[in-house]
Amino acid sequence: MKITVIVPTYRRPQDLANCLEGLKNQVRLADQIIVTVRDIDTQTWTFLETLNPESLPLNIITVTASGVIAALNMALDAAHGDIISITDDDAVPRPEWLARIEAHFLSDDRVGGVGGRDFMYINNELKAGSRQVVGRLQWFGRVIGNHNFGVGEAREVDVLKGVNMSFRRKAIGDKRFDTRMLGTSSQIHYEIEFCLALKKAGWKVIYDPNIEVDHYLGKRFDEDQRNQFNELAMFNIVHNKTLAVLDYFSPIQRFIFMFWAILVGTRGERGLVQWVRFLPSEGKVAGKKLIVSIRGHFQGWKTWKNSQSFSQSVGSLTQYKS
Numbered sequence: 001m002k003i004t005v006i007v008p009t010y011r012r013p014q015d016l017a018n019c020l021e022g023l024k025n026q027v028r029l030a031d032q033i034i035v036t037v038r039d040i041d042t043q044t045w046t047f048l049e050t051l052n053p054e055s056l057p058l059n060i061i062t063v064t065a066s067g068v069i070a071a072l073n074m075a076l077d078a079a080h081g082d083i084i085s086i087t088d089d090d091a092v093p094r095p096e097w098l099a100r101i102e103a104h105f106l107s108d109d110r111v112g113g114v115g116g117r118d119f120m121y122i123n124n125e126l127k128a129g130s131r132q133v134v135g136r137l138q139w140f141g142r143v144i145g146n147h148n149f150g151v152g153e154a155r156e157v158d159v160l161k162g163v164n165m166s167f168r169r170k171a172i173g174d175k176r177f178d179t180r181m182l183g184t185s186s187q188i189h190y191e192i193e194f195c196l197a198l199k200k201a202g203w204k205v206i207y208d209p210n211i212e213v214d215h216y217l218g219k220r221f222d223e224d225q226r227n228q229f230n231e232l233a234m235f236n237i238v239h240n241k242t243l244a245v246l247d248y249f250s251p252i253q254r255f256i257f258m259f260w261a262i263l264v265g266t267r268g269e270r271g272l273v274q275w276v277r278f279l280p281s282e283g284k285v286a287g288k289k290l291i292v293s294i295r296g297h298f299q300g301w302k303t304w305k306n307s308q309s310f311s312q313s314v315g316s317l318t319q320y321k322s
Contacts, residue, residue, distance in 0.1 A: 001081075001083055001102060002031040002081045002082050003030050003085055003098055003101070003102060004030065004032040004033070004081030005023060005087065006034045006072060006087075008071040008089065009037055009041075010037075010038055010185065012089050012218045013044050013046070015089050015090040015216065016044065016047065016089045019088075019090070020033075023056065026099070030085070030098060032059060032081055033056055033057055033058050035048075036074060038064075038066070039062050067187050069179055073179075079169070082169050083102060083167070083169065086166065087213055090218030091164070091213040096211075096212075097212065100116070100208065100211045101114050104154070110320060112172070113168070113206065114160075114205075115157075116211025116213070117209045118148045119214050122217055130150075131149040131151065132151065135147060135159045135160060136158050136159075137248070140253075140260045143241060148215065154207065155206070156207075159191065159195040162190065164211065164215075165195075167194075167198070168203075170318055171320070173316060174316065175317045177194055178243075181240045181243070182235075182239050182240060183236045187236070187240065188233075188237045189237060190240065192240075192241060193243065193247060196244060196247065197247070197317055198317060199248070202319055203320045231292050234268075235299070236296070238296025238300065239296045239297075239299045239300040241269065242261070243303050246300065246301065261297050270293040271293070275287065
């Protein structure tokens with residue numbers, strides 16, 4: 001099988017250099033590496049002008065639109081691999097990364113997606129932890145991530161994480177990443193919709209903790225600054241997750257999800273119960289987060305209702321047939 005690796009990048013040339021070094025050190029080398037670069041990203045273009053790719057089969061694609069989704073979709077159009085592996089520019093794949101990814105696809109033709117663990121570093125300090133439950137969508141709509149803490153054996157999951165995910169080209173067909181997702185750059189949770197669509201089409205999605213990348217959280221250049229509260233960033237995050245879940249769920253599950261989201265919610269997407277929980281420590285900010293979350297959920301519902309035929313406009317997944 002041929003493997004294409006896609007690395008979207010923006011204004012992080014040193015991080016990109018480290019990522020490419022990791023790809024150069026793979027036991028199983030990539031057959032094609034696509035790096036997408038914004039036309040206005042002078043820092044990265046300056047770096048690439050002096051880069052000696054050596055053995056790397058490097059393809060550079062210029063992207064004129066903002067956002068990771070536009071970059072990934074352009075890369076998918078240019079990819080010729082049987083396996084499409086995606087990582088971030090601030091991640092460094094460990095040497096066995098591609099070999100272990102390929103092994104899963106070779107071992108079972110029902111596997112449509114494969115992902116693994118990202119060892120997350122904040123200010124060069126490893127965020128330690130271990131979790132058995134990873135990448136699950138619960139029946140009422142709560143999404144459990146934990147991809148950076150996963151331990152144990154390889155197993156089926158519902159969702160992968162964008163920094164470490166791969167797809168069988170035959171499975172994704174002509175589908176592309178969902179342009180309904182909001183955000184000016186990172187467009188958080190875009191991978192949830194993509195992975196759930198694979199599941200819905202009958203493909204297996206596998207998480208293997210031994211498929212490893214080191215993830216050195218780089219600076220973002222949009223409204224989402226990770227742990228800093230920003231109303232627009234939170235609105236976009238809630239909208240995107242809501243949209244992805246509604247696409248996947250049955251009618252009764254959609255109702256249950258919206259009821260649970262508004263009544264209970266989570267730390268990241270606040271409902272009334274979470275508002276009461278955080279009110280003593282956050283004060284007025286807790287109320288702002290509740291209002292933004294409710295607005296995000298209802299905008300996600302509105303986007304979903306207004307785009308029932310959306311899948312026809314962005315291509316469709318190949319249904320798995322035994």
